[in-house]
Every structure is written in C-alpha cells, then in structure tokens.
Amino acid sequence: MQAIILAAGMGKRLKELTSENTKCMVKVNGTSLIERMLSQLDMKNLTKIIIVIGYQGQNLKEFVLSLKLKTKIVFIENEYYYKTNNIYSLFLAKDFLITENTLLFESDLIFEDSLIDKLIENDYPNLVLTAKYESWMDGTVLTMDKENNITSFLGKKDFDFSNFKNYYKTVNIYKFSRKFSTTHYVPFLEAYCQALGNNEYYEQVLKVISLLDKPEIKALPLKNELWYEIDDIQDLDIAETIFTGSESEKLKKYQNRYGGYWRYPKLIDFCYLVNPYYPTPRLLTELKTNFDKLIREYPSGLNINNLLISKYFGIKKDFICIGNGAAEIIKSLMSITNHKVGIITPTFEEYPNRLKKDNVVNFVPKNKNYSYNTNDLINFFENENISTLILINPDNPSGNYIKKDNVIDLIKWANLKKIRIILDESFIDFIDSEEQGSLLENNILEKYQNLIIIKSISKSFGVPGLRLGFAASGNIKLIEKIKKDVTIWNINSFAEFYLQIFGKYKDDYKKTIEKFKESRNDFSSKLKDIQIIRILPSQANYFLCEVKNFSATKLAEILLSQYNILVKDLSQKKGFHGNQYIRINIKTKDENNLLVDALLDIQSKIN
Missing domain, CATH: 3.40.640.10 (Type I PLP-dependent aspartate aminotransferase-like (Major domain))
Structure with a gap:
C-alpha cells in the first residue's frame, strides 16, 4: 500500500503564516503538519509516499528530504497550482493510483494515529473516512444508509441546515484499491477534468461515482477519534488546544478560552454555569x-x-x-x-x-x-x-x-x-x-x-x-x-x-427550576459516595468539591484528557486553606452520570 498527499495549495486564508511556506508547513504546537503526517505514515510499512507539491514546492521538498524517513518519497510538481484546484493535483498522480492500493490525504489535516489504522485494518477496500457533522466543519458532506453505503455527496450549494443531523463530513482521508482506481476513479477523473476543467475538487468525481448502481465505495464513520482541518488561524488555534502534547498544557489552553466550547467535538462542559433545562x-x-x-x-x-x-x-x-x-x-x-x-x-x-x-x-x-x-x-x-x-x-x-x-x-x-x-x-x-x-x-x-x-x-x-x-x-x-x-x-x-x-x-421556567433541583439532589447523593472528593453543601447550580489523594489540577487534567470532561480547577483561586478544590456544574441527570462514572473509574485505578 502507498500514500498520496496533496500539498500544492497556497493556503491564503492563513495569511502571513503561508507567505513563505505552503500550508502543510504551518506548525501545530511546534511541529509542522507535514512532519507529523509523514511521521505517522512512516510507521505503516508503506511502499512509498507520493507528495504533490506546488506553491513553495522547493522549500517543502527540501524540508521533507531533511526528515530522513525510511519510506520512499516521490514528488510530483503541480506547476499550475495558482489556477487549478486539488482535482488537478490528483490527476497528476493518477498513474500511481492504478498501480497499487492507496491512502489519500489532504495535507492540511491533523489527526490521531488511530485514523490511519482504522482505514488499513478495515476489510472493505474503498472507504471515505467521515465524521458526524459539527457546526465548526466546512466543505463536502455526505449522507449514508445503515450499511454505510453513500447515498449522496453534497457541496455547499446543496447543504440544507434543516437536515444537518443526517450529514457526515468527509475527513479528506480515503482508501482506494488499485482495482477501484482502475475501473472507477481514474476513468471518471480523466473524463471530469476534460469536461469541466481543472479548477474543481476531486470529491466531485466521487459524487458522480456514488450515483452508479454499484459505486464500490463506502463511508467509514469515526467515533471519538480526534482530527481537525486547518484552513485559517482560528482552526490553528483550536487544533493547538485539541492536540496539545501534555495533559497540563491542554487544561491550561481550554481554561484560557473562557467558553466557546461548542467548537470542540464531544467535550462535556462542567465548568460554566447555566440552567441545563432552560430555555425550553x-x-x-x-x-x-x-x-x-x-x-x-x-x-x-x-x-x-x-x-x-x-x-x-x-x-x-x-x-x-x-x-x-x-x-x-x-x-x-x-x-x-x-x-x-x-x-x-x-x-x-x-x-x-x-x-x-x-x-x-x-x-x-x-x-x-x-x-x-x-x-x-x-x-x-x-x-x-x-x-x-x-x-x-x-x-x-x-x-x-x-x-x-x-x-x-x-x-x-x-x-x-x-x-x-x-x-x-x-x-x-x-x-x-x-x-x-x-x-x-x-x-x-x-x-x-x-x-x-x-x-x-x-x-x-x-x-x-x-x-x-x-x-x-x-x-x-x-x-x-x-x-x-x-x-x-x-x-x-x-x-x-x-x-x-x-x-x-414563566410557568415553563418554574418547572425547569424544580426539575433542576431534582437533578441536583440526585447528583449530590451519587457524588457523596465517591471517596476521592468531598462535596460541599450548595444552594446553587454547582458543587464545590474538595479533592483527596492528589491535586485538583491533576484530577481536572485526567478528566479532560481521558474522559473529555471539563471541570473548573480552583488551584490558583485565592482564599482556600491549602486544600485542593474543583467546581462542578450541575447538568442533566444523564450528563451528571457520565461525570460520576468517570470519577468512579479514576477512583478504581487509584485504589
């Protein structure tokens, strides 16, 4: 198996960060996207890695060669990067597609190692890696049936926000078999470029193929695996928070954001204080x-x-x-x-x-x-x-x-x-x-x-x-x-x-307050059974909790890194008598139970 990385784009939305370097040379927490991706691929025993370069291509080429990877690297140059899109970059690599099974990547991605393993280990030969659509995502989305058959590809013009719960975002990582590339993708790629030009996206070819009676390609949805696509400086900022190297640094970066946590997939916010049952x-x-x-x-x-x-x-x-x-x-x-x-x-x-x-x-x-x-x-x-x-x-x-x-x-x-x-x-x-x-x-x-x-x-x-x-x-x-x-x-x-x-x-509001009080009482009784914390009596929508056996910061770090739960670490707050405290927001019963389960799990590992 081989890999193809499309890295010819200019990355204009990253402004000065790409004035002298291509997008994949942008660093996340001190490591460039391309170095991280190549290091991940270098461990997978691939026959070769093909990189399509364009903007600042020579700089990128010299940097990649300096990494001294064990996997063979092949460069293809897109001389017309400034007036073409990624469909042309992939077209230039078409001869490689038909010689071997291929993993295809956009170069502006950062992701966990497990994403590559998920593709390689899956028995189905042709896969589009997808994630459940979130509000922060941009680009091509698709729909699929219960068997993960792709039912439609949707561009921006086709996107219907009223139906977004049924959408999956393409992660821009694919697996194509040599056979699929030979019989389906490359012929359609050549025809599409000839008919509509080179300033298109290669996903359009998949959209056409998905309309066939036997498209031979399926979606592979992610679960909780982490990934992010970096198009602008805000994306970069978020990616640096998600992929921070240490637990302590991750907690600091999340806390310093002071909100906006809806941008982070699957994060459960027990830090900021709201009524979980209102508005209705x-x-x-x-x-x-x-x-x-x-x-x-x-x-x-x-x-x-x-x-x-x-x-x-x-x-x-x-x-x-x-x-x-x-x-x-x-x-x-x-x-x-x-x-x-x-x-x-x-x-x-x-x-x-x-x-x-x-x-x-x-x-x-x-x-x-x-x-x-x-x-x-x-x-x-x-x-x-x-x-x-x-x-x-x-x-x-x-x-x-x-x-x-x-x-x-x-x-x-x-x-x-x-x-x-x-x-x-x-x-x-x-x-x-x-x-x-x-x-x-x-x-x-x-x-x-x-x-x-x-x-x-x-x-x-x-x-x-x-x-x-x-x-x-x-x-x-x-x-x-x-x-x-x-x-x-x-x-x-x-x-x-x-x-x-x-x-x-008003009446609805009063009912939600009563519902909240029930949730608080239930949560309180469950937290009292957890030995690694002591909860203080509260008449508000949160509990102040003394942390036992280790520091509040360490507990907050573990909850965030291992359970995707954010609590308020009060270690630096003035007025405490030297003991360690966290503050926990009271949420719905189901969400509260997730935190209880996480604390019990941490407690079992300590004991």
Missing part, C-alpha cells in the same frame, strides 16, 4: 422563527431594553440598567468604586480583578465548608474602613446561602455604617428554601438606597450566548452613572427579542 424547545422555536428578521434589524436603544427587563421583574424602569451580561455591569460598577471594598473569598474574581489590590479587604471563612452568616460578616467588617461590601448569594464557588431576612439585617447594618452593599443574585433562583429569596423588590430598593442588586440572566435562564444581565437600585443617581457608562446599543436584537417573549414562559 418552545421558546427556542419562537427565537428560530424570528431569526431572519432579528439578524437584519437594529436592536432598540438602552431605554427601551431597560423597560423590557423592568417589566419582567416588576422593577421600576428608573431603578434598573441592563447590561451585556452581568460582566458589563460589574465592570462599570467597579470603575466607580474607588475606596476599600469588602469581599468574601474565595469568590467570583470578576469583582476583585476590576479593583486595585490595595483596595480589597478579604474575609475568608475559617471552616472547611467555607460557610458564613450575617454575624460573621458584621463581626469581621465592623472595624474595617470599607465603603462597599460585595455579597454573592448563593456564593460562587462555595454555594453558601444567607436567608433573605438575614441579608436585610446585613443591609441595615451597612446602611448605618454608610457602606454600599452590592448583592449578586445570579444564582438565587436555584435555592431550596420555601421562601422567595430575592430582594429584587421595589419597596426594598426604595427603602435601602445603599443596596444595588446584580443579576445574570445567563445562569438561571440558560442563555449565556445572549449576554444578558442587569443592575437594580433605588439609588437613581448611581443607576444613571451606570447607564451613561454603557453603550446605547449594548445588547443585540436576539437578546432584546428574548426579553420581549420570555414572560410568556
């Missing part, structure tokens, strides 16, 4: 139905969107300011908080990160559950010269909750001390208490001018992609300062439309 399919359908209009229309200005948010929560419009996520509100509020600020640590670090270190006064609970109450806070801050006290209730990451009446006692104390209370209620809807824990009421805001409430819509309503949050206070001058600080169009049309319609789904 009905609400999403209404959003989808209005997509065309919303993407073409400007959103309303700040005043109108303040009216929408005030209507839903029943708060006076003058008391409220909407934000592009709670993060925008926090940034604005911290920028006008110039004196010393009391913070309960460990905490959501968006607050202290926006302040000068010298202006932060930390209260660290001394017990192993990081729990605290109103008296603890009053006793600690009584003699501290602070102008502001930040209370996240329930707290992040501990999940600690202070009841409503006790929070009011804290506000009263702060009022006498002329201390502003910033109360973050982003997780308040998840509490088990029978009481209505929120202080988001007009009479409370009017009575306590030192109180400002911040709430993220992302957390409990499950729409972090819309970036919605708000601040509310009876201190109208303070709210006006925030309004002047944010932009007039600080939320988009989709977020505005969500605010317009989500009042219709």
